Structure formats: C-alpha cells, structure tokens
C-alpha cells in the first residue's frame with residue numbers, strides 16, 4: 001500500500017474541501033444567480049414559441065426595457081433590426097434549402113436543429129437607439145429532449161466595432177500615404193533623370209564625336225561621365241530603398257537558373273575587378289540549380305555583395321564565390337573576400353541604412369544602403385542573407401535561397417521587343433524615325449545621335465497630338481515616344497496610334513524618365529515595343545533603334561492587325 005506523506009494528505013484535504021464548496025454553490029443557486037443578475041450580459045429566455053419569459057438586469061440595462069414590459073409580451077426578434085432579421089432569414093433559407101420566415105424563426109432555427117449558433121446583429125433599444133450585439137442562442141430541452149424554450153446570451157459589441165472602424169480608417173490613411181509616397185518617388189525619379197539625361201547624353205556624344213576630343217578634354221569628359229553614372233546609381237539606390245520601406249516594391253518570383261544568373265553577374269563585375277586588381281573566382285556549375293526568385297532582384301543583391309567584396313578588399317586580394325546545398329531544398333551562395341574583416345560591433349551595424357562603418361570620412365564611395373536593400377530583397381524572395389567575418393582575414397557574405405523543381409520560365413520574345421544588335425545598316429535605304437519629346441535638351445541629344453547615321457531621317461514633335469498628326473501624315477518606320485508630355489501622355493498617344501489602322505503597325509518605343517519597375521511594366525502592358533529609360537545609354541539606344549527598324553522592315557506590307 002502506498003504511503004502518503006504529510007504534504008499529499010493536506011493536498012487531498014484541499015481537494016475534498018473544494019468539491020464540497022462547488023456542490024454547495026450549485027445547490028444554493030448562488031452561481032446561477034450571479035450569472036443571471038450580471039449587468040454585463042443580456043440574458044433572455046423564451047418559451048418554445050419564442051415569447052420572452054426571462055429578461056435579466058443586463059438585458060434591462062442594455063435595452064432600456066424593464067422586465068415587466070417585455071415578459072409574456074414580445075419576442076426577441078422585436079428587439080432586433082427587422083431588415084437584418086429578414087436578411088438572415090433569406091440567407092438561412094438558401095443555406096439550409098428550407099423556407100424560413102423572417103421573425104423569431106430566423107433567430108432560433110439553427111438552435112432548434114441542435115446546431116451551435118452565434119450571430120452578430122443590431123439590437124434596438126426602447127428609446128430607438130441601436131448598437132451591435134453578439135448573440136449566442138441555445139435551445140432549452142426537458143428530460144425527454146423536447147424543446148421547452150430558448151436562451152439568448154448577448155454582449156454589447158460597440159467598443160470592438162468602434163476599434164475596428166478606427167483601425168480600418170487608420171489603415172486607409174496609411175495606404176493613401178503610401179501611395180502618395182510612391183507617386184512622389186516616381187515623379188522625383190523622373191525629375192532627377194531628365195537633367196541627368198542631358199549631362200550623360202551630351203558627354204557620351206562628345207566622347208565619341210568628330211573631331212575626337214583632345215586627351216585633356218577626354219579626361220574631363222571621363223570625369224563628367226563617371227560622376228553622372230554614379231549619381232544615377234545613387235538615385236536608383238535611394239529610390240529602391242524608399243520603395244521597399246514604403247512596402248510598394250513587389251518582386252515577381254519565378255523559376256530561374258542560378259548558374260545563368262551567376263554567369264551574368266560574372267560578366268557584369270569583370271571590368272570592375274580587373275580595374276582594382278582583384279581576382280574573382282566563380283564556381284563551375286554541373287547543374288542549373290533552379291531557384292524561385294525575381295531574376296533582376298536576385299542579380300541586384302548578388303552584384304551588391306560582389307561589388308562590396310571587390311571594393312572593400314586588400315591590394316591584389318581575392319574574392320571566392322561558392323555554392324553549397326547543405327539543407328535539402330536550400331542553396332547557399334557564399335562570397336568570400338580577403339579584406340580587413342569586420343569586428344562584432346561593426347557586424348551588428350551592417351544591415352542598417354546609411355551606416356558606412358566609419359567609411360564616412362572618405363574611402364570607397366557609397367551610401368551604405370546597398371546591403372540593406374539586398375537584405376530586404378532577399379527576404380522578399382523568402383531567402384536569408386548573412387555574414388561571418390574574422391578581423392584581419394576577411395568576410396563571407398552569404399545568401400540562402402529556396403531551390404525549386406518548377407521548369408524555368410521562358411521569356412516570350414515575340415512581343416517584348418528583345419534587342420538583338422544589328423551591325424550593318426540595310427543597303428543605304430532611308431528610314432524615318434519620329435521622336436515625340438517636349439524637353440529641348442533631350443530632343444537635341446537624339447537629333448545629334450541620329451545625325452551620325454546618314455540612313456536615318458529624324459522627324460520631331462513636341463507634344464502627343466502633334467506627334468499623332470505627323471505620324472499619320474508621314475508614316476515613319478518607328479516612333480520614339482516620351483511619356484510625360486504636355487496635353488495627352490505618351491501612353492494615350494500610343495493608344496490612339498494603335499487604334500488607327502494607318503499607324504497601328506508602327507513600332508513605338510518609349511523613352512522616358514519614369515524608370516520605376518512599375519512604370520516600365522505599365523508601359524510594356526500598354527503596348528510599347530520597347531521601353532528605354534533616361535538617361536540614355538548611347539550604345540543601348542542605338543542597338544534598340546537598329547533592332548526596332550529591322551523589326552519594322554519585317555512588318556511592312558503585312559496587313560495591319562485588326
């Protein structure tokens with residue numbers, strides 16, 4: 001027989017006492033009384049037909065009736081909003097495929113079938129005041145399981161409703177503010193790009209102009225171009241981060257070959273590494289490693305890590321890129337440098353914006369927001385980013401991504417106007433290009449660029465309506481279209497040209513300072529053959545011009561699309 005120690009004995013004693021207390025409580029009805037007289041719940045009991053038999057103090061307080069005014073006189077549906085009761089009857093009739101009459105039936109039908117039921121409806125007070133209530137309704141049964149009445153327990157839901165409404169309002173305001181911020185960023189981006197377009201465009205023109213600039217002029221032009229492109233990088237970085245922080249940057253993940261992306265990154269950073277004398281090694285891929293990412297955004301994050309590894313390295317240092325699959329379904333890309341390494345304190349500050357880890361006083365240039373952006377982008381794609389570092393030895397930055405089995409997304413090149421450069425011009429045939437642009441400096445720049453190609457004849461218009469007029473009159477081979485134009489926008493002008501059978505076949509290329517991804521997406525969806533952003537990169541611009549003219553030649557003589 002188990003022996004009980006003293007402590008067990010006393011616990012046992014406590015338990016017995018508690019059971020006794022509970023029994024006493026139920027017997028005297030003290031518990032029922034406390035519940036029934038509670039001022040915080042309205043408790044209404046009815047007979048089996050729905051006539052009110054009990055109306056507790058809580059119900060009196062909430063609804064403003066004295067019990068004597070309602071008991072044996074009305075039924076609970078009389079204190080509900082009649083339209084809501086009717087709507088509930090209709091909804092229940094549909095749900096249960098039985099006709100249910102508006103009135104008490106609509107409230108009690110489910111409970112009468114033994115279905116647990118709680119609903120949210122409006123109570124109407126004696127003085128006509130209204131408030132939202134949550135009501136739970138149960139059927140009361142006798143020992144033979146026959147229904148003898150119904151019990152309705154209601155609570156006032158106004159406070160919660162009010163909080164909900166406030167919350168919705170606050171969310172709508174925040175949403176509106178976010179949209180305003182995003183619009184502001186979009187227009188700021190445009191405003192900053194327009195003057196940069198002139199600076200970079202004319203500098204590129206002078207760099208390759210005839211007569212060629214003298215070596216000293218060449219150096220000056222080089223400085224203008226370097227500063228200009230750097231300024232453009234900064235604008236892009238700041239805009240990206242601002243978009244991420246306002247929650248308006250979206251990524252579109254798809255199945256992408258990591259091997260391909262890494263190869264593209266390798267090409268992109270080659271020159272930079274060479275200039276700084278840094279040796280960069282990439283892994284050999286024996287398989288494509290498909291990852292679920294936004295291709296452009298992954299490249300952006302990787303380029304950021306690679307650029308940092310090159311920038312913050314020692315003289316003649318090395319960067320080693322490796323890919324490891326150690327967790328199933330995940331792949332880790334590591335970028336290891338041979339730089340100074342980072343102390344624990346610096347590591348802690350690393351992924352914070354505008355923190356350049358003591359590089360503020362010179363050293364390599366940058367805003368220090370690249371890593372923050374990379375982190376947010378990787379996280380938006382369900383990945384992870386991190387760093388391990390040893391002072392005096394170097395750092396390893398890594399990105400971990402989800403592998404996928406989905407087939408790689410193949411870009412439909414038929415309509416998107418992918419550029420394939422053409423070297424030779426077609427047998428001296430004169431081609432006409434119409435440029436619709438309101439900014440005189442941009443217009444002059446394109447005129448000067450095109451002037452180098454004797455086989456291209458340039459027409460111009462300074463607003464959309466004039467552009468359409470000239471397009472109809474002279475049917476150019478292609479049209480270059482600014483988007484922000486006085487009067488109708490470039491997108492509206494495109495629409496009109498598309499709807500006119502005479503001009504529908506002419507490829508229209510957008511050339512705009514609206515350079516946010518959503519602007520470009522909107523433009524391509526509107527039907528632009530290609531979307532070029534300002535500032536103009538002369539090489540890209542000429543390639544696009546050549547490719548579009550080549551395309552225009554193939555559609556000539558073809559019947560216009562319906």
Ligand code: MN
Nearest residue numbers: 438482484485
């Ligand atoms: Mn404009």
